[in-house]
Amino acid sequence: MGLLSVIKSGLSKTREAILGELKGIVGAGKVTDEMLEQLEEHLIKADVGTEAAFLLTDALRENALGKSLSQDEILKILRSEAERLLVDPPPFKVQGNPHVILIIGVNGAGKTTTIGKLAKRFQTEGHKVLIAAGDTFRAAAIEQLEVWAERSEAEFVRHQEGSDPAAVAYDACEAAKARGCDIVIIDTAGRLHNKDYLMEELRKVVRVMKKLDEAYPHDIWLVIDGNTGQNTISQTKIFHQSFPLTGLVVTKLDGTARGGSLLGIASALKIPICWVGMGERIDQLVPFSKQEYVDGLFENALDIQE
Ligand SMILES: Nc1nc2c(ncn2[C@@H]2O[C@H](COP(=O)(O)OP(=O)(O)O)[C@@H](O)[C@H]2O)c(=O)[nH]1
Ligand SMILES: [Mg+2]
Incomplete structure (x- = not known):
């Protein structure tokens, strides 16, 4: 199995937990405060953590409140905010002997x-x-x-x-x-x-x-x-x-x-x-x-x- 498939299949339950319900919440008409509240609650339930849930929802509030965005557009905003929250580790380097x-x-x-x-x-x-x-x-x-x-x-x-x-x-x-x-x-x-x-x-x-x-x-x-x-x-x-x-x-x-x-x-x-x-x-x-x-x-x- 390639690296990407390992990650993708590994995360399948998590993806289901986050995306399953999320798709029901977003993408039906305009982005409203009520929808954002539901989204935040859902993300907390999916164990994303209160702070990260707030930041993700907030990114959507700033970019999309009052607008009619497609589900894909909304997911794209969430995706890039999620990426912003994370950091890549420094590449592993042998520093001593050993x-x-x-x-x-x-x-x-x-x-x-x-x-x-x-x-x-x-x-x-x-x-x-x-x-x-x-x-x-x-x-x-x-x-x-x-x-x-x-x-x-x-x-x-x-x-x-x-x-x-x-x-x-x-x-x-x-x-x-x-x-x-x-x-x-x-x-x-x-x-x-x-x-x-x-x-x-x-x-x-x-x-x-x-x-x-x-x-x-x-x-x-x-x-x-x-x-x-x-x-x-x-x-x-x-x-x-x-x-x-x-x-x-x-x-x-x-x-x-x-x-x-x-x-x-x-x-x-x-x-x-x-x-x-x-x-x-x-x-x-x-x-x-x-x-x-x-x-x-x-x-x-x-x-x-x-
Ligand atoms: N599914 C899954 N099981 C894991 C993973 N890493 C460890 N385990 C299992 O978790 C159990 C405890 O692992 P172990 O290495 O003995 O934990 P330790 O007590 O911290 O040394 C074992 O049954 C491992 O096979 C993982 O990434 N995925
Ligand atoms: Mg052990």
């Missing part, structure tokens, strides 16, 4: 799966990747990552179940140098942002790595489950206060009707969405692109390109 990426997030968000997908992608691009089992809580978590290491043909570092994740991270960075790897990706146990001891454990991981190189980790990516919708925003803010996040990964956009939440996330947080998970398979992680995302939501351009 470049170290720490992956964090709550339980079940998709961290381990994302690491497998990233490892595969980076390996395919010609990098030599090492992944490290920093989730030492359960043996199963270590084994799960080991399977992804095999699939992606990445190097793998693990300690025993119950060992100190900071020691795993430290060893991983050293091993990467010894084995000539240029990217290290470190898995961590799922943690709630409101559990202090777990946050402290993560701080230690960062602190210990910095003993090797002050620049480590170059990236801290928070993985969030796309099903969580707007609820993820407060969670992300708290993580961001403790750890300077350099990017977000939003997973499970394929199974959810709440993929519009990316608009809310982007307008509420100044953290780039770097990757999106569009399925469980190894090739179903795609770099976030605002244009492809918006095309996926509003159909049009994708149909032409395919």
